[in-house]
Amino acid sequence: MVKTSFNRDLIRSIIKSRSRFFSVMAIIFLGVCFFAGINATEPDMLLSADKYYKEQRLSDFRIFSPLGFKDEDFAGLHNISDVKTVQKGYYKDLFFTTPVGTTSIVKLMSLQPGNSAEKNGINIPYLTEGRLPKASGEVLLLRGNGVPQELEIGSTVSVTLPNDEEIQDYLITTELTVVGFMKSPLYITFERGQTNIGDGSIAYIAYILEDDFTLESYNEAYVRLQDTDQYMSYSVQYNEMTLTAKNAIEALGKKAMSRETGALRKELEEGKDTFLESKAEAEEELAAAEEQLQQAEQAIVAGEAQLTENEIRHSRELEAGRKKISRGKEELALGKLAYYDGYALWLEGYSRYQDGRDELHEAKVALDEGRIKLEAGEYELEAARSQLEDSQNQLTLLDNIILLLREIEGTLPQADPNLNEEYQELLQTSREIYPEFADGLQSIVGVSHNYVTELRTTLRFAIAELELMYDHGQLQYAEGQKQLIAGEKALVENRMLYENGLLVYQASMQELAVAKDDIDKAKVELDAARVKIEENVEQLEQAEQDIAAAEAKLAASLDEGFQELQVARDKLDKGWATFLEEKEDALAKIDEAEEEITEAERQLLELPTQWFVSTRDGNPGYSGYGDDVERIGAVAKVFPLFFFLVAALVCLTTMTRMIEEERTQIGTMKALGYGTWLIASKYLLYALVASLVGSVLGFSLGFQLFPRTIMTIYGNMYAIPHLLTPFHLDYALISMAIAVLTTVVAALAATLTTLKSTPAQLMQPKAPLPGKRILFERVTFLWERLSFIQKVTVRNLFRYKRRLFMTVIGIAGCCALLLTGFGIRDSVNAIMEKQFNEIFIYDGMVMVDATEDEPVDFEAILGVEPHVTSYNAVMTEAVTVSTDESVRNFKVNLLVPEHERTLSDYFELHQRIGGEHLPLTNEGAVITEKLARLLDVAVGDTLEYRDTENRIYSITISGIAENYLTHYVFMSNEYFGQLTFRDPVYNAGVFNLDYASDYVESQFRQTLMEKDGVIGIALTRSYSQRFSDTLSSLDYVVLILILAAGALAIVVLYNLTNINITERMREIATIKVLGFRDREVSSYVYRENMILSFIGTLFGLLLGSVLHRFVIETMEVDNMMFGREISSINYLIAVLMTLAFTMLVNFFMYYRLKKVDMVESLKSVE
């Protein structure tokens, strides 16, 4: 009966504490569900795929031979020991046109139906509709996005080939009827591969019967190994198993190819050698001729130098002579100047002399005149004197006459008649002395008259007159006398003057004579100088003449020399001309030879050396699926474990608490005599039941929910018809074990610890955890600043350490999950934002049908479009890239721009870190970051790529550019030329648009499509839109993470707060009794929660950024790179949401707190 009451107690305690029981169960359920479910996803996905692969007998190898397979090749393949089945196949990439007129690029393959049940056949079609082709002209289509909508069973398609090919070379018919639709394990993704026709990407796959092909030899082969069925696909064992066979097949392929190409290779090499030789010969001849010419040229140059030297020397001498002459001339000029000065001086002197002489002459004349005057004066004076004497004499005579007259009168009788005689006599006498008197007398007296009287009277009168005359004469005489004296005096003076002047004149004459002498002497000197000057002039003239002669001679000789040189040069020029002409010919020949060599080299390079053997890993669908599954596995290992850990911790806390609460009861039981194990078993059972039920429910749901959900989501990407969700005993057991163990061990440990005490002690209330001073209190200055309540909070924080860690871990987990969720969205959005706004900044790309012989005129397509602002022609090709080390290869877009300079207007290539711009050089190619990471290569390493014609080239990496979407290899056209010996064929044009108001996308697209050669248009706007749509499924991941985070936060916080409240019920009741208001009571409890949440949030941010990085790196698909950054707004949102969850829990717990009964405070401590 003990058992019964024991069981009853167990059941009652479960019922009593049902909220606790269910919370333990719930958290175990959540943890196990998440853990088991996500962990089961990976194997479930692998199993589903594996089942598909095995049922459809997916090949292990696809082998492609560029030259086709021969029978011996198949024999060789069969001889490889591991090989079980070999399926020969034809394929041809061509065009299908539907009745509606849609033309698509189709890979047409030969069908060899097999039967999975009979374990034959390879890559058996998984029919989804219709039937397999049975007759010629029937076609089976592989379901996919590229299949035109209008195609259904019964539709016919017409087959066309690229221009230069004939349909009958490949197929027996041009009309095919659709008989069914299928799926194939070969193509589980939307990817259908690349080709070298059309725009390069295959739209869909079609199968016809093998006999419908007319190809000479099979061009592909699928191989399946003996042991394939024994291994799980994707397993390490499987990969190891295929290795030997792969090596054997590759060896076989090399042998086969060298067999096929050996002769051609030899021929090519010989041809190349011949051309190399002739090229060398031509080059040698050319060099010899050139050397000869150069020698002649050198001689000319030497002669020229000699001449020039001579010319210089002679010129220098002439120059010296000329200088001397000019110096002589200068001197002569000076002499002349001096002569002219002297002459001028002389002339001046001479003219002065002449002036002097003239003056003297004039003076002489004046003197002579003076002398003449003097003489005249003397004469005059003489005459005057004689006159005077005459006058005196006359006077005296007069006087005497008078006296005589008087005496006559006196003697005259008074009338004297005899007087006539006398009178006559008188007259006579008077006439003698004085005729006038006598005349007068006669006139008066007439010849006789009363004579005497009259004579008296006349006498008297005459006497009076004579007297008067005498007086007057006397006066005149005195005057004359006086004048004479003055004249004499003046004459003397003048004579003196004259004599003085004469003296002066004579002295001057003498001086003049002296001066004349000087002048004459000077004149003599001048004349001498003049003669000398004239001599010098003559000399100079002579010298000038000499120099002129010398110059003329020199010029003549130089002319001659130069003429000779010119002749030589002309000859040389002619030689050069001839040489150049010949050289051109020679060079043309060399070029020709070189072209031939390059051509030969190109052909050699392009000569296939091996089969292309790809394992399943080489199938992008197969490997992509494997990678995705692995990623889910990686995420599964971290996320749920973390979640589970928190769940276990919460259980542990809850169980410990429960046992502590039932302490008294345990004591009582013990006191009543129950054994330790029996007592413990109650709690163990409690824990066991809770955890077992939780676990079983958890994995039961988890195994279905998570794999199904995730596979359904991935089903959009991978066409795998099976969805296996088997029960995973391992995960079930593991999760259950962890759950049960944690809970039970926690319960056990707590019970045992409790049971160690004696019943008496147990009946006593357990001493509450003693209050302690904490380290923080020592920091007095801070501690004292805390309010009283804050002090309580801080002490409590440190008092319940377990709770502290639990809360911090729980909240940190919540915050980390949120941050990761939002971060994933950021990272995915980064693809959109960075890829299309920062890297691929072009607005569109137009694909054209260009060939080497018929380049496309991009100007006509893009240049004339009004909305196109700029464009750049590019060559793009889908190539396969790999390294020597890498097993896997990647589909990469090779891009060669026509103009490297403007490439950055369309593709802004730069490093992600640092942002350094990466130009295209001739040193190597720029590859995108994800590709570099996948192949583990760095700048300077080399890569190999295989183009659509299966030619393999090796490139050097010159830069690694930030890029998020698909892989690219960018190279300059020159580097491309160096690499491939080919010119790029520009088959696409990237362009930018103005997005003007009249821009209508559909119209623009249509106009472009209607142009010649245009086969496709990709507009960035619509592309990025479509891309963002496909990425939106990732929002589910974010939502799941947010929900998980919320669940985690709520469960953890609810549990912990619950425990907190239960444990402190008494304390809470007490402070309520003390009169704390509801709000004060809750803040008294919540303050700790908030602080712990805050600390947890901080840790969560750290943890979240690490987790985000991990998730991003594991989740990334191969042809995408996610952004690495989380935006700061999302950090904020994560924090706010975490705090919101905390608040939510607090809000619910508020009512719980309100309901705490104050009466609890009165109860004794149990």
Next chain:
Amino acid sequence: MAFVQLKDVTKKYQMGEVTITAVDGVDFAIEKGDFAVVVGASGAGKTTVLNLLGGMDKLDGGSIEIDGREISHYSAKQLTEYRRFDIGFVFQFYNLIQTLTAKENVELASQISRSPLDVEGVLEMVGLKDRMNNFPSQLSGGEQQRVAIARALAKNPKLLLCDEPTGALDYQTGKAILQLLQDTSRERNMTVIIITHNTAIQAIANKIIKMKNGKVAEFIINENPQPVERIEW
């Protein structure tokens, strides 16, 4: 009007299908400064009376007036305010906050009071000035109860309610606590109501309320309360 007046107070508890009348028409009155003891056996309803007096529970009938205010119709909020400002409560198991020192425990109460007493002064009064920085776990039961009394007094309440204050203590310590309570009542004219099952204690009170089966069996006005040292149990 008496300082504390209970009139026909009734309180019923619903226990499943059974209704228990814990208090059935209790009447008594206590004057200010009285040192009253409510005494009765377990289940006599004394704790219910205490809960009702302390504003921790609502009555189903009758009325309680404290200092002229009718509290029987108070809302939960009003009751909180009533507890906060008017009531000092001393618990049987002291109910000290373990994470707080003696002084801090007292402060916890004084901080929410409108006219608190000086914390250290109160602690000195209860004789624990030297130990005020100790945590409860470092104190003996008697000392803890002193801290609890100090905590109740520090709020400067109108009414000091003590629930079996000596219940968890040994004889000597219990007496010391009673002495403290009596002294407090006398010195500070504090109205003190002690709830106890210990009939020996009633001798020191001046009002004795004997309860039985949820009713006041006897109401005694003790003109000569005994000094604490004279009582024994």
